[in-house]
Amino acid sequence: MKKDLDLSRRTFMKIASVLGVGAAGCPLSALMLPESALAADMVPLRLYSPHLQKGYNVELFVGSQWNENALLVCHYLMKDWRKNILVPCDRKLYAALYVIQRKFGIPDPINIFSGYRSAETNAMLRQQSIARNGGRATAESPAVNSQHIQAKAVDFMLPGVPPLTVSKYVQTLGLGGTGNYPTFTHMDTRGEPARWGRGL
Numbered sequence: 001m002k003k004d005l006d007l008s009r010r011t012f013m014k015i016a017s018v019l020g021v022g023a024a025g026c027p028l029s030a031l032m033l034p035e036s037a038l039a040a041d042m043v044p045l046r047l048y049s050p051h052l053q054k055g056y057n058v059e060l061f062v063g064s065q066w067n068e069n070a071l072l073v074c075h076y077l078m079k080d081w082r083k084n085i086l087v088p089c090d091r092k093l094y095a096a097l098y099v100i101q102r103k104f105g106i107p108d109p110i111n112i113f114s115g116y117r118s119a120e121t122n123a124m125l126r127q128q129s130i131a132r133n134g135g136r137a138t139a140e141s142p143a144v145n146s147q148h149i150q151a152k153a154v155d156f157m158l159p160g161v162p163p164l165t166v167s168k169y170v171q172t173l174g175l176g177g178t179g180n181y182p183t184f185t186h187m188d189t190r191g192e193p194a195r196w197g198r199g200l
Contacts, residue, residue, distance in 0.1 A: 048109035078115025089151040114155040117148035153188035
């Protein structure tokens with residue numbers, strides 16, 4: 001683990017005790033991303049969680065393999081912070097965030113607003129959304145079977161880049177669902193294409 005992660009051994013051991021992360025092949029190849037992404041010099045993935053008020057620069061890959069320590073940090077930043085529940089999230093999300101970071105060349109960290117959600121947290125957010133919309137669900141209300149519950153979704157924002165611009169690029173990755181919101185982009189790895197939000 002690199003020093004710039006600024007992650008104490010105690011914190012790392014606590015995360016590691018919760019997770020068991022197995023080996024996997026090259027995530028960029030699995031995403032079928034452009035050759036330029038595969039050939040590019042690797043740089044740290046910069047992530048920040050406003051809810052946890054924590055941010056880390058992680059070396060996501062070691063050669064063509066996943067950096068297991070970096071995955072632990074990513075899962076930590078994607079946890080259900082309301083319930084303090086941490087589970088392994090789909091690695092394709094991290095590979096995609098890495099490619100998105102390179103695509104837009106942003107100097108500041110990607111802001112992670114929501115990753116994994118427990119069923120209880122998701123239900124609470126859905127009820128709040130319905131209440132705000134006069135007792136009805138909208139396209140922006142969390143789905144009952146949200147991909148967040150499956151640890152296959154992330155809501156994020158790139159500082160200085162309009163969410164619609166990011167959302168349109170996410171669509172080109174072909175991972176699954178893309179949602180455009182006023183202040184963030186939703187991305188999930190459900191497989192089949194889905195999109196919602198103004199401009200998509």
